[in-house]
Amino acid sequence: MAKHHIEAIVNGDPVEFLCDTEETLLDVLRDTLNLTGSKEGCASGDCGACSVTLDGRLVCSCLVLGCEVGGRRIETIEGMAEGERLHPLQQRFLEHAALQCGICTPGFLVASKALLERTPEPTEHEIRYWLAGNLCRCTGYDKIVSAVKDAAATMRKG
Amino acid sequence: MRYEAPESVEGAVALLSAATGETRVLAGGTDLLVQMRADVVDPDLIVDIKRIAETRSITEERGGWRIGAAVTGAELKEHPRLKKVWPGVIEAANLIGSTQIQGRATLGGNLCNGSPAADSVPALIAAGAVATLAGPQGRRDLPVEDVMLGPRKLALKKGEIIVSFLLPPRPPRSSDAYLRFIPRTEMDIAVVGAGVSLSLDGSGTISGARVSLGAVAARVLLVQEAAQAIIGSRLDLAAQQRLEAAARAACRPIDDKRGTIEFRTDVAAVLARRAALIALDRARTS
Numbered sequence: 001m002a003k004h005h006i007e008a009i010v011n012g013d014p015v016e017f018l019c020d021t022e023e024t025l026l027d028v029l030r031d032t033l034n035l036t037g038s039k040e041g042c043a044s045g046d047c048g049a050c051s052v053t054l055d056g057r058l059v060c061s062c063l064v065l066g067c068e069v070g071g072r073r074i075e076t077i078e079g080m081a082e083g084e085r086l087h088p089l090q091q092r093f094l095e096h097a098a099l100q101c102g103i104c105t106p107g108f109l110v111a112s113k114a115l116l117e118r119t120p121e122p123t124e125h126e127i128r129y130w131l132a133g134n135l136c137r138c139t140g141y142d143k144i145v146s147a148v149k150d151a152a153a154t155m156r157k158g
Numbered sequence: 159m160r161y162e163a164p165e166s167v168e169g170a171v172a173l174l175s176a177a178t179g180e181t182r183v184l185a186g187g188t189d190l191l192v193q194m195r196a197d198v199v200d201p202d203l204i205v206d207i208k209r210i211a212e213t214r215s216i217t218e219e220r221g222g223w224r225i226g227a228a229v230t231g232a233e234l235k236e237h238p239r240l241k242k243v244w245p246g247v248i249e250a251a252n253l254i255g256s257t258q259i260q261g262r263a264t265l266g267g268n269l270c271n272g273s274p275a276a277d278s279v280p281a282l283i284a285a286g287a288v289a290t291l292a293g294p295q296g297r298r299d300l301p302v303e304d305v306m307l308g309p310r311k312l313a314l315k316k317g318e319i320i321v322s323f324l325l326p327p328r329p330p331r332s333s334d335a336y337l338r339f340i341p342r343t344e345m346d347i348a349v350v351g352a353g354v355s356l357s358l359d360g361s362g363t364i365s366g367a368r369v370s371l372g373a374v375a376a377r378v379l380l381v382q383e384a385a386q387a388i389i390g391s392r393l394d395l396a397a398q399q400r401l402e403a404a405a406r407a408a409c410r411p412i413d414d415k416r417g418t419i420e421f422r423t424d425v426a427a428v429l430a431r432r433a434a435l436i437a438l439d440r441a442r443t444s
Contacts, residue, residue, distance in 0.1 A: 004161065021159040021204065024191070044192045046345075048258055057232060057261040063191045064262070065184075067161045068206060111257065132344040133256020 004067040010035070011079030019066035026050045028066035029076060037077035037106045041135070048134035051107040052076045058114040060133075077106035080113065089113055089151040096147035100138035108134050112148045120156055124149065163206040167213075167292045167321055170205050175294045175317030177203045183319055185213075185228040186262035188255065189271040205319075212321055213266070216240065221327030227266025227289075227320040231278075235260070244325055245440060246334030246353055246433075250281030253338060256345055266320045269302065272310040275348045275373040279306070281336040283370035283380050284353035286326050293318035303370070303380040329366075331358040333440030335433040338372070339417075339425045348373045349417040352405070352429035354437045356388070362442065364388050369401070369434070373416075374409040374426045381408040384430060393438050401434060402427035 003018040010033065017032045026043075029035045029052070041047035043062045050061040053075040080087045089112050092098070099105040108131065115122060115130045122130070127148050128141070136144060164170045174181050179202030182190055193199045207213045213228035216237055223240060231251040234240060241248045254263045254277050268278045269289070282302045289300050294317045302323070305313055314320070334355035340346035351372030359365040369384035384404035391397035411422035 021161040022194075043195055045188055045255070045259055048256065051258055054261070057230070058258050059261040060258045063187050063259075065161065065187065065191070065204075065206075068163070068184075068187075068208070114257075129344065130257050133258045 004070075006067060006070045008069045008071065009073045011075060017066070021065065021067055023066045024062050025052070025054075025064040025066050025069055025074070026061040028069075029061060029074075032066075035076050035078050038110075039103050039106060041103065041107075046133075046135070047104070047107075048111060048131075049104050049107040051110040051134065053110065053114055056114075058111055075110070077110055080109060087113065088154045089116070089148065092147040092151040092154065093144070096143045096150065098139060098143040098147040104134060104136045104138075108136065108144055112151070115148070116152050116155060121152060122148070159201060160203045161206065162203065163209045165209045165211075167210055167319070170207055170210060170319055171292055171294060171317050173203065173205050174319065179203065181205065183207055183266075183270065185264040185267040185270075186230060186259075187267075188259050188263045189267060207266075207319060210321075219324065223325045224290075225265060225323045225325065227322055228264045231260040231263050232257075234265075242444075243328050244285060244334060246336045246355060246437065247278070247281045247285050247287075247325065250336035250338075250351070250353060251278045253277045253336070253348075265323060269305055270312060270314070270320060272306055272308075272312055273347075274306075274309060274375060274377055275351065276378065277336070277338055277348055277351055277372070279378040280351045280353035280370035280372040281334065282323065282353075283378060284336070284355040284368045285334055286355065286368055287323045288326075289323055290321045291318050292321050297321075299324075303378070306377045308376045329357050331360075331362075331441050331444060332356065332366075333437050333444050335436035335440065337429045337433045337436070339429060347416065350374055350411075350422050350425040350429055351378075352426060352433045354430065354433040356434065356437050356441060358438075358441050363390060363392055364397075364438070367434075369405065369430055371405060371408060371426050371430065374411040374422050376410070379408055381405060381430075384408065388434060393434060398431050398434070402431050405430035 039049035041049035182201040184206040213226040336353045338348040338351040353370040356367040367385040387400035409423040
């Protein structure tokens with residue numbers, strides 16, 4: 001069967017691509033659009049490494065079909081820094097050493113950004129529950145939670 | 159594999175009715191894509207119902223609430239009024255998976271996935287929710303407890319989809335609650351789930367109740383004996399004990415890695431009692 005021709009907005013830019021029905025949004029991002037920041041961990045929606053936002057909503061891109069996103073707005077980790085200037089979350093993740101191997105980091109950053117857009121002053125409880133779908137096997141999470149709290153404080157100061 | 163995203167209910171029904179091979183309806187995809195990936199299902203046709211406005215809206219209707227089958231858990235939680243009227247339904251839907259899953263998972267999908275452990279289903283059954291189905295013969299309403307027949311088995315006929323759910327009008331002094339047991343606090347599948355909805359009369363006596371149990375039988379159960387056990391009471395200790403006994407008697411669980419028959423039966427009784435107490439407390443202050 002012919003490929004689907006899809007037009008969408010990725011990180012603010014209009015994109016068009018061709019995909020098979022079986023291809024996930026994650027496949028399209030990584031293999032067709034060469035946006036390899038989103039990672040494939042589990043491919044079953046358990047680990048959050050492929051987190052992106054779809055029309056502003058945090059989702060696992062491994063659980064979205066590429067052909068579903070026509071006309072939708074997608075934000076990935078590649079859209080987070082402004083040129084050379086890191087987002088406060090990225091800056092704080094570095095300062096707090098909130099990453100080791102780094103595979104989970106894009107997902108954590110995208111998910112944390114979605115949290116802070118809704119909840120500028122989250123409690124530790126809120127941070128931990130919001131990020132329950134992002135798995136990290138290196139850090140033990142404490143440094144990630146600290147980095148998110150610290151970034152939230154920075155962002156509130158503007 | 160063909161993918162279609164019709165913009166009308168009739169369009170979806172026509173596609174599904176005419177299909178000859180294996181078909182799947184796609185709502186949030188949080189079960190379907192995992193099953194496709196694991197080669198559990200290999201549909202010839204996927205019909206995405208998210209472009210149909212009716213499946214994506216929450217509206218007031220005849221004093222109740224109509225919730226589209228493809229409304230996500232995150233959207234339910236953010237609705238300004240639903241949580242006050244149906245806190246149990248909202249808390250149940252929001253126990254399904256992570257934030258990311260909440261962004262996609264839907265009530266229609268949770269029900270049609272056909273799992274006896276689906277978290278939103280006992281809450282919907284306790285609420286007295288009715289599913290509106292559309293098919294080649296037109297529309298029909300089916301109480302949620304009659305939609306699922308057994309694991310992965312539904313009462314839907316060929317070409318039928320669930321369009322929406324209707325939550326009935328709420329009398330004053332009414333509320334609901336859902337509790338589930340898992341070995342941790344997040345991100346797991348219910349070992350047992352219990353939904354209770356109740357209404358109080360002016361004196362604080364329970365005038366109406368519905369009790370539903372999940373993951374203790376081949377389908378999610380509406381336990382009428384458990385409701386009868388507390389109607390007419392103020393949920394005093396004796397009524398709580400009757401509720402526990404009725405819940406226990408209704409259980410027909412399996413032994414598996416999540417829990418034994420004995421454990422599930424005990425926990426079902428405890429959760430039914432605790433959910434009833436929470437619903438009572440909420441009804442008093444509603």
